[in-house]
Amino acid sequence: MAQQAQYPEAVEILQHFSLSEEKMHEIIHRLTKEMNMGLKKETHPRATVKCFVTYVQDLPTGKERGKCLALDLGGTNFRVLLVTLKSETDVDTESKSYVISKALQEGPGKQLFDFIAECLSDFCKEHKIEKDNIPLGFTFSFPCKQNGIDNGTLVAWTKGFQADGVVGKNVVELLREAINRRGDLKVKVVAILNDTTGTLMSCAFRERNCRIGMIVGTGSNACYVENTSNCETFEGYQTSSKPNMIINCEWGAFGDNGVLDFVRTSYDKTIDLESVNPKKQIFEKSISGMYMGEAVRLIVVELMEKGVLFKGRTSQTLQQKWIFNTRYITEIESDSPGHHRNAAMVLDQLGIRTTNERDLACLRFICEAVSVRSAKLAACGLVALINKMNAKDLVVGIDGSVYRYHPHYHALLMENMNLLLKGSVKFQLMLSEDGSGRGAALIAAVSNK
Template sequence: MVDVELRELMQPFVLSDYQVQEVYTRFCTEIAKGLRRSTNTQAVTKCYPTYVQDLPTGDEIGKYMALDLGGTNFRVLLVTLKGHHDATVESQIYAVPKDLMVGPGVELFDHIAECLAKFVEKHNMQDAYLPLGFTFSFPCVQVGLKEAMLTRWTKGFSCPGVEGEDVGLMLHEAIQRRGDADIAVVAILNDTTGTLMSCAHRNPDCRVGVIVGTGCNACYVEHVDNVELLETEFKSDHKQVIINVEWGAFGDNGQLDFVRTEHDREVDSKSINCSQQLFEKMTSGMYMGELVRLTLLRALERNTIFKLSTKRAEFAIVLRTNTNIFETKHISEVEDDSFPEFSNTRRIIKQLFGVEKAAVEDCQKLKYICECVSKRAATLVAIGISGLINRINDRKVVVGIDGSVYRYHPHFDAYIREVMHKLVKSDKEFDIMLSEDGSGRGAALVAAVASKIK
């Protein structure tokens, strides 16, 4: 049983129906602002047009390459599309050496081009024409399907000579300099677009793509008439375009202050991008474990957990002095536990505090803390998804989701659906599907669709 004291402590994480409805209303208003040219500069959800206007039909045939760069490793894929919604994927991971993460941008792209050439040679494709989709998971302003200007480096990269430049062109020039592979960069996209495309290839009703992993973001299919940022030339032949919402920044102008807790404020104050990406800091794997650590510390200080332990002061020191000691994967493991064994929870408590066999009551309390943090994250994600679904004209909408939090948390999907049933319009039907290899396969599909248009 979880006692009244702990319920009171966790109350700020439990969103009331009023709060859920108010966040939903504010989110929908923000999306509308992001889509309008006159209000886009004030909007925190930038709603960038991706210039991806055709979804896969499932009938695509041919060999396409994909490059997925978003961290210290990157992946190169060869995707063979066979029609009938069928595809095979061969891939290889390459490292980005530390010195190249901070060295001249030209050297980084030369290294990528070298790895692409090795991959092509390994698969005996030197003589083939290979369209390539480039998943580039850094903040960009897209100005065309294959033109994207890097606004700023993140994730430890700081290569001079790239910010403000067209990364598609830089990759193209690096491939041309080598001249040993006929690879054409035909599209640049981010991981949410890849997720949507990958799921649409298997289910034609997919209209929303979501990532809930280290970061959190979404994209969706919008009618071109509602996208003032899209130039007229892209509205004549197509009725739709995928919008990259950039919803991680929702709340950066104070709209979420009424549901943020003292722990959210502390997590934000100690982050490298203080006052930015506030929605992401309440929903993503990079921060959820830290929210549990801070809450657990407060529960210890108030004597609402480990009441009978003689080492309570030592536990508090461990939690106070070790930021990020409670990892987001621990939340999934704890919530996967069952009464009265609590084998995962006991292992984690032993790992953190050296307690041989934690009491059942303490295991229940830790599980409740984890539930409150992850349920709130799922609720916020569900609010965003519901807002996007309700903008889409189709009666049936499938949502493709990827990312470690969604993939590995045992109840995240159920938490999301519970809230969506309250918010999605009653005349709509929705479903959620897990994306398989979203950003890789999706990038190849964007390349295939782009090539078909040409």
């Protein structure tokens, strides 16, 4: 690329983001080792990749029918959904979103769950189902240790949440208590899951051989179908009549023990220190949408300070941490090659007016390097899971804003997975249709049977 030659300083920085095939295979090897530690009873307590048992052992058959509710809490917006399963191809979904204020995210946990119950009650009254005792699946996309299909203990808040009195508690119980305090609502909370499990379930309803669910959005995580006999932290792992168990990897924490330091950059370390959870979720911080934009911003600011980019221009806005939204990366990379209209518009919003083609091309070059590394790391994760299952033909269900909206992410995943698998596996990447909503309803339907 011409812009690479024109900006040796940028090239030098971005070399640190480049991952060779050799390094990618090493990442797969290390992740597999960490996952095996998570699955084994003896090593589980000290494992960083926890591989939590989800207690979901039945995948959809496609014959599930009837009404189910879903609650989806995974970030600043949460949703209530009513899903009516009419046939395999006819699924009716009605939903409503609610905003969780910063005060609720950081205040007492009781207030947070009272608010959720209030919204659930309003929604059910609107649809005249408040007394119908409909089964509800609760998508709770934060690290949880499950002790049953309807029992999940919050291990740690992520994504900026810090509500008091929730860590270490069974969040299903907190939800049930909040519903009971109201006294105006009859629903049956039958299952708790995270968004990866929901993604796998929603895709498996349409594609029977879906075996992995992955999220690349604000955060990143994956789940997969493991042999029950390998799930040593599951009480009945040796005697269970059911051969499969969905495992929630919680792979965001891969590298928390230093095993990823060989591919981390100084920018990753800065982002980690500036985050609300330093030294935690190291893998996620190199992949997900919450952090990609900040990596771009740090590089751009450094190049400006060196007098390489946007010569003579300064921007107070761009000096603000976390101001460079990952959405900007998607917009900049959506420009057709050689055109930089979106890049100029993004910079304008950040207080820099420029039409300098070389500078705009360099900005895109930086965005691409961050995106490519994210996709390469996600591909390593998926290949580790495929190898772990020894699968030869499977569907991977994927959701999350980065995968959904980034113009090249799907292609980058395909390219890198093909590079690593060398044609040994037939796989399809499938965009989930609302995994955290429809998937939660499907788990409620399957569990309620």
